[in-house]
Amino acid sequence: MAGFVLGLAALAPAGAWVWWQPEPRSPGTGANALWARHQWVGEAHTEDEYRALGRLLRENRMTDVFFHAGPFEPDGGVPAAKYRNARKLIEAVRRHAPGVRAQAYLGQIRKVEGHGAIDLDDAAVRERVLATDAVFLDLGFDGIHYDFEPVYPDDAAFLTLLDRTRELTRSRGRLLSVALEQGTLADAAQPVLKALLPRTGGLRYPPRPTERFLKDVADRADQVAIMTYDAALPTRSLAGWHYARHTAWTLRTIGDRTTVFMGVPTYRPAMGWAEDLDGALRGVRRGVDELDRPPARPYGVGVYADWTTDPAEWARYRANWLPGPPENDGR
Template identity: 60%
Template sequence: MKWVWRILAFGTGLILLFGVQTWVWWQGDPEAGGTETNALWARHQWVGEAHTEAEYAGFVRLLRQNKITDVYFHAGPFEPDGTIPPGKYAHARELTAAMRRLAPDVRIQAYLGQIRVVEGHGVLDLDDPANRRRMVASAQIMIGLGFDGIHYDLEPIYPGDTAFLGLLDATRKIAPLLSVALEQQTLVDAAQPVLDALLPRSGRFKYPARPTDGYLREVARRVDQVAIMAYDTEMPTESLVGRHFAWHTEHTLRVIGDRVTVFIGVPTYPALFDWSETLPVAVRGVRKGLDALGRAPAKPFGLGVYADWTTSEADWADYRRVWPPHAR
């Protein structure tokens, strides 16, 4: 029992030391500024409902004011067979025409997603080649409606998922612009085989789908943009949340920042610990991650704001304040 207590005391000491070190690290102001290449996930109503010219113009003003260059308009989700009922995107052509008139330089992408079947749980079986063919056909319809590209958000995607890579290869042939949303990376790549052996991929105690560096590079080879869903940290202090965003920013850009445009997803919705995981904290963490990187990535980089349906005017004001180019 003495050894048990010693191990527990040692572990507790390490946790406290890490917490103190993180708090001290968090006190310094970041030097890195913001960028003028940023993305926004947008609500389904833009393609599913009719809008007036004034509403389109107001949305474009918001994009201009906040330096949003890429918009992912939700146009799905996929049905279990990979199709999308036309009624779900009845006003997509009106949207794309309005964006062409009012903001021709903004890249507009059809945001298509679904929960994939893993170990018998989920909606869409991505491993079925027929489903993937219908998904690509659905994506081609979106391109025909005037979207610049396709944005996939299929969850979960585990390292080594060749079906997902095959979908990207097939979509690349028909989409001028292709992007994906991925979960934040694994902290230790070597732990993935251990987790795979010990924990299930579905159910209450499943282990999360975290891309390894190698898998992230495989995805980046096939797309133009990668958006990392770094939110939902479930961390109780600002310094821990900030360190989370800093690490994922620095690490992602070191791995693929010279290959592909990267957006780090930041939240504007109430998180589990809504006093610590806020938009200003997340953005400050991103900027500290850029400081640690020490140089600008070769490809464009920015924030991905999740999402337009949860972002208030106050949130946008915070965004412009903490992502410096917008505050000048």
């Protein structure tokens, strides 16, 4: 029996390797996002540094940049000292990368069962979050990008916050963008996993969006960025299959409802796993290959992150992704 099980386990990498060999048919796109470090809003920069940032955004056809501006305090605020150079940054982006949308990247560890930093179930906290969002929109940001973790598919308070935030951003002609974990392997398994898996810090793992919850978020947000990275798989072909599977599933589910960015990493995960930028980009393209038709809304990749991407990786990103059609530019 043990040999039979081991044999089955060996078939998965072998099958993934065979699947991985054909070149992707689908090109990349020009609707792409970048998660950017907090120093851009928190520290002073020279005009040359801003000019170099603008050149990087233009060369790599970024339509959106999520500039880390938080995190939220437990009461929903963000101290002004943390973003004292935000206005200068926004003005510089408009000078050096006109048309690129600078969004305020805000989030916090979601309090679940007494653990975590921010309690979105508290209406007063949600109101303070909205007031903080308004401050960043007043500074000139083109949108609000939320990254609350963990978010479970029964999180009604999170959806309520999205409803209210959408009212705010649309009243200003701005965007609401949301980062979410990759979807469930099987929606029916989610309750079983919650019951069986051990809890870490009081959290119920894995906090994966179901199909219904993903649609609920997409119907409230202008953009959804899927944090597809951290696949923790031992071979490049298995990691690529992971990206392809989630890309196809996500685009089939919400690609006609909202702009989608599939998150790809420019860092090497711990434990020597095989995930990397080249494999992730190839996997995303293979996922697009699986679709019967292109999504109605723009789609692309979200690069995580500017502080882990070196010039050689940017060059590979351009070579492996950017030859996509210019008409799908997300603007």
